[in-house]
Amino acid sequence: MSQSDVEQMKRPLRRDARESRDKLIAAARAEFADHGVDASLEKIARGAGVAIGTLYRHFPTRMDLLIAALEPRLQEFVEGADTAMQMDDPWAAFVAYLDNLFAVQAGDRGFNDFLSRRFPGNAETEHIHDVMCQQIEDVLTRAQEAGKARPDITRADIVNLIWSNGRIIDATSTKAPTAWRRQLHLMLDAYRAERAHAIPEPPMTDEQLYDAMVHLSKAK
Structure with missing residues (x-):
């Protein structure tokens, strides 16, 4: 140059x-x-x-345009995430973090897709996803260490919840745009430590989770 x-x-x-x-x-x-x-x-x-x-x-590239277009949504998410993670009560912080994440997800199909997939050819999107994954890990671990969240939940379980929530949003956005919140709080109730019981299937590994998110990008 x-x-x-x-x-x-x-x-x-x-x-x-x-x-x-x-x-x-x-x-x-x-x-x-x-x-x-x-x-x-x-x-x-x-x-x-x-x-x-x-x-x-x-x-x-498409990713360059996507990042520029999603900037307000990403900022909205970051502000809500920061507020949630500063809460004193670990369980309340966990709930608030996910409620904020899914509220932003529900308001924008592009952000919904962005959350659900990985774009390994783009360093900026990879960094954003890595930050989000670490936040999920931090807020979940804090709730687990406080004895509020069941100890066998992993980051992969939260991403599975993001995927399922995305389908709920697609199905209900025009007729019942807040239906996703009921499903989220039903699942959160199942995540409480006192609800824990043995689960016959282990969680996905980090490698399996990453590959699944990349697969969603390639499948489109």
Whole structure:
């Protein structure tokens, strides 16, 4: 890369280019929210009133556009997660963390898909997922160490809950948009330490979980 290329990258976007980028992000938010991460990029470009080549100049890959479009949802999630994780009561923190996570999931099909899958070719999405997984591990472990959550729950069980919640959201979003919350709290009741009993099937390993999330991306 030449010095002139570096200087070009540092230079702020012209007003018309900035407006095109903003329109693309707005159109992408609407399309990803309605149709998930596999939404048509051509339709996004048309919605923004630009050519598909303009879209690729601003966002060379689908993941680049997705991250830009999901920024408000990710910020909403981060703020709620921070609030939950600062709560004094470990069980209340666990419940609040999942309630916040699923509330954001319910409001955006693109974010729903993003939570459910892994995109191993993109370092930024991998980092976001790793942070979320560590948060789940932390809030769950804290509830377990306090004797509030059953000790055999793992991160994979929470991701399974995210997957099942995604299907509930798909089925009920237009007719009963908060139905997911009943299912979440039924499951949370089953996660309480006093409800624990032997389970015949072990949890997925971290490797199995990761492969399953990648498979969901490849299956689309």
